[in-house]
Amino acid sequence: MERVETAEALRQRITRWRQAGQRIALVPTMGNLHAGHLALVDRARGLAQRVVVSIFVNPTQFGPGEDFEVYPRTPEADCAALAERGADLVFLPPVAVMYPAGAPGAVRVEVSGPLTEGLCGASRPGHFSGVATVVTKLFNLVQPDVAIFGQKDYQQLAILRTMVRELAMPIRIVGVETQREADGLALSSRNQYLDPPQRALAPTIHAILSDTAEKLIAGERDYPALEARAGMRLTDAGFAVEYVRIVRADDLKAPEGGEKRLVVAVAAKVGSTRLIDNIEVNISE
């Protein structure tokens, strides 16, 4: 596995692969890789001859007071895991490669509208614009045929699909199911911020999401009541709930009736650690 840090070194490898007619898959990450990321790499290997993984903790997607400075950085362990998993190249750009005019720079990819206004967009202004911008740069640097993202960041995935469609990027976006601990907790680099009692509490999110999903499948349709009930149960359990929302899977808008695919999404804090999770619900009635 090669390890490159500059745009020039990256382009050189990419060009060689392209000229050989090989398909390229990109897995963009912020590093500190866990089994969730490695599942993305596995999927990537099934979709292309070459797998590029980027590791970049993107400053422009963190807000003031968020955890940019302390976000866990473990490049050596990450590269070891990626080599073992069969990635072909890991791209670890310094900030100056991703933001040649300094971060945030003068050019931004801005996504607006209902997709970005609700859920995490409401409490993290600028977050998705930061994500869209850095992903655009990674796409332009790597020129992948396909890019793989986790469904845990459901809103991010929907926004990136929209970005690719509206900007006519020649790239296929693939979402991969959330990987979980045995007790249901969604894998996340931020889980390591949790102390043992918080860690013991955290799987409650998934439990309540699953319960809400079951109620939807059983035919309950009073979405505000379901959201309120789930929110109250999380609050009672000790979470500071940011949102519990039931939205349409395709555009993240409030359901109007008759939808076949819904998503229940949660953001809640345990202590000072913000966790998100979601569950897709397919309704056949």
Add this chain to the structure above:
Amino acid sequence: MERVETAEALRQRITRWRQAGQRIALVPTMGNLHAGHLALVDRARGLAQRVVVSIFVNPTQFGPGEDFEVYPRTPEADCAALAERGADLVFLPPVAVMYPAGAPGAVRVEVSGPLTEGLCGASRPGHFSGVATVVTKLFNLVQPDVAIFGQKDYQQLAILRTMVRELAMPIRIVGVETQREADGLALSSRNQYLDPPQRALAPTIHAILSDTAEKLIAGERDYPALEARAGMRLTDAGFAVEYVRIVRADDLKAPEGGEKRLVVAVAAKVGSTRLIDNIEVNISE
């Protein structure tokens, strides 16, 4: 010369050329082609094996009260001229191809900072964001190695160079010198809005720009005085002056002394027709 309107038809041709190892040049236009555009096509032919010209009157770069509705559209004459000039493909997308979610859509490429704040940016809010967005889409659709733009739109060219650099687009941007009528008037589709007396007056812009350039070359450095004098002469001649500015060629900021490359840029109305022009000044002292 082929004529295509859909992204699919375009991609098919592009893929074929790419697979044959041919370099592709793109000349983005709004149609109503004149000798200025054809000079871009000539330059494109010298830079790549395949020349794609796009014709798209982009709604998102026109402001309220601007001339989007009446902007001259002459696709048949344009295609004839392009075929004669040796273009390989002309791409004439309908609005729904460029804006699949409707214009302006939810995704925008936003350029901010000093490059966009002055000159035309001051009076045309959203214009350069509209340009950057549509050019990004065209780049993603055509995937050119090189793209050619006229220097008459000097600020646009500087902004697109910045966009390509900051977003790491794998595309070279080439600027081509402004083409002029024998009397000095810069070629522009908007010149046809001029009635005969206005047309007779219009070359005064270039005359005053040239005069200002000569004064700079002769050593005058009181930029505000030079700007004011040129502005007054234009006003006296019958123009409604929007700006006359002397700026640095590289970043369009006010000169601070010692600059080697300056640009004198003008926007002024003759009747209701807004004309722009500029002149580069290389100072060797």
